[in-house]
Amino acid sequence: MTSTTFGVANQPALATDRAIEASRSWHLAGMAMLATRLIQGFIYWGGGSRRFIYAPSKLDAWGGHNWMANKFQTAMPGALFGTEHVISYLLQHFDLLYAGVILFSAAELIAGVMLMSGLLTRLAALLSMGFSVLLMAMFGWQGATCIDEWTMAACNLAMGTTLLLGGASAYSLDNVLLGRHPSLADRAWFRWMGGSLPLPIGNAAFGKLCLALVACVLVYNVGTYSYYRGSVLTPFHGGPVSPTVHHVTLTDGLILPDRRIRVHAYLDAGTPEAPLHIVQAAAIGPDKKTILAIWDDKALSHLSKADFANDYAYNKFGPGPFGIRAPMGAKATIILPLPPGTGPLPDGALLKLTDVDGHSFTAPLHTGQQ
Incomplete structure (x- = not known):
C-alpha cells in the first residue's frame, strides 16, 4: 500500500476525528457559558415573577402602590430616542398601557425561563437583548450614586449577545430535543433559534457576524455611557438630566x-x-x-x-x-x-x-x- 493510498483511506477517519473534536469543543464552550445563561435567565425571570407572583401590586392598576405606571413615569425626563413620548402616550391611554405592562412582564418571564432551561436559547437571548436596549434607553440615566440602571442593562446586552452567538449546547433542553429528534440538526429554524448546534454559516461569516454584533454592543453601551456621564472622550459630568438633584x-x-x-x-x-x-x-x-x-x-x-x-x-x-x-x-x-x-x-x-x-x-x- 502506497503512502498516497494510505492517506486517502484515512481521510474519512480524519474528518470524523475533527467532527468529534469540534463537537467536544462546542460542548465545553456551552459548559463555560452555563453560569452566564442561568443568571441572565434568572434576571429576566425574576423581573416577570416579581410582578406576577411575588409582588402583584406592581400589576395592580386599581390600588397597588407599586403599579408599574409610576415607575415608567419616573423614566420620562431622561428617556432617549423619543421613548419619553411613547411613555407619555401610554400613560394617557390606560388600555394600551395595561396591555403593554402585562405583555412586557410576560415576555420577560418567558424569556427568562427559556434561558435558564436552554429552550430555543438563541431566540430567548435575542429577546433579552431587545429588553436591554429598551430598558437602557428608558431608565439608563437613573441612579443616585452611579448609573445603576445603565450598568445592569449594559451587562445584560453583552451577556445576551454572547448567548446569541454561542448558544447553549450543554445542559439545555435544546440538546435534549436534538438527542430525541436528530433530524432537527437539518432544520434551519432550529439552528438559528436553538442553542445546541453552531449557527448554520461558515467560519468566515460567523467571524463577521461576531465582529458586527460586538461593534453594535460597544457603540451602544459606550455611547450611552458617554452621553449620560462623559468620562470617555470628555470629562465626567452629571448628565443632561441629573439623577440626583431635583x-x-x-x-x-x-x-x-x-x-x-x-x-x-x-x-x-x-x-x-x-x-x-x-x-x-x-x-x-x-x-x-x-x-x-x-x-x-x-x-x-x-x-x-x-x-x-x-x-x-x-x-x-x-x-x-x-x-x-x-x-x-x-x-x-x-x-x-x-x-x-x-x-x-x-x-x-x-x-x-x-x-x-x-x-x-x-x-x-x-x-x-x-
Whole structure:
C-alpha cells in the first residue's frame, strides 16, 4: 500500500476525528457559558415573577402602590430616542398601557425561563437583548450614586449577545430535543433559534457576524455611557438630566383676573427614590428684587387638591405635609390663590418656587384669561 493510498483511506477517519473534536469543543464552550445563561435567565425571570407572583401590586392598576405606571413615569425626563413620548402616550391611554405592562412582564418571564432551561436559547437571548436596549434607553440615566440602571442593562446586552452567538449546547433542553429528534440538526429554524448546534454559516461569516454584533454592543453601551456621564472622550459630568438633584421646569405662567396665578410645572430631573418638596413660593416684581407675594410651607400644604390639574393619573403634584409634594416625572398645572391683602401683580412679574434643598425655579408671569 502506497503512502498516497494510505492517506486517502484515512481521510474519512480524519474528518470524523475533527467532527468529534469540534463537537467536544462546542460542548465545553456551552459548559463555560452555563453560569452566564442561568443568571441572565434568572434576571429576566425574576423581573416577570416579581410582578406576577411575588409582588402583584406592581400589576395592580386599581390600588397597588407599586403599579408599574409610576415607575415608567419616573423614566420620562431622561428617556432617549423619543421613548419619553411613547411613555407619555401610554400613560394617557390606560388600555394600551395595561396591555403593554402585562405583555412586557410576560415576555420577560418567558424569556427568562427559556434561558435558564436552554429552550430555543438563541431566540430567548435575542429577546433579552431587545429588553436591554429598551430598558437602557428608558431608565439608563437613573441612579443616585452611579448609573445603576445603565450598568445592569449594559451587562445584560453583552451577556445576551454572547448567548446569541454561542448558544447553549450543554445542559439545555435544546440538546435534549436534538438527542430525541436528530433530524432537527437539518432544520434551519432550529439552528438559528436553538442553542445546541453552531449557527448554520461558515467560519468566515460567523467571524463577521461576531465582529458586527460586538461593534453594535460597544457603540451602544459606550455611547450611552458617554452621553449620560462623559468620562470617555470628555470629562465626567452629571448628565443632561441629573439623577440626583431635583429640577422643575415652569412654563405658561399667567396672572388670572380672579387674583390667582396659574403655572405649569414639570419635575424633569432628580432621583425617583425621594419626592420633591416645594417649601416656598414667591411672586417677585419685574425688577427681580421686590417680593410682591409669598406662600410659606404651611400655606402651600393647605392648597386644595383642586388647585392641581395633573397631566397623568399616576405620579402627581399635590399638597403635602411640608408644602407641595411631587414624585419624579410629575406634570401639572398649579393654581396659587394670591394671599389676602396682595395688590395686583404687574405683567412681567416672576413666580419663584424653592424646594427643601434651597434650589429655586422661576417662570415669568403674564396677564391672561382663565
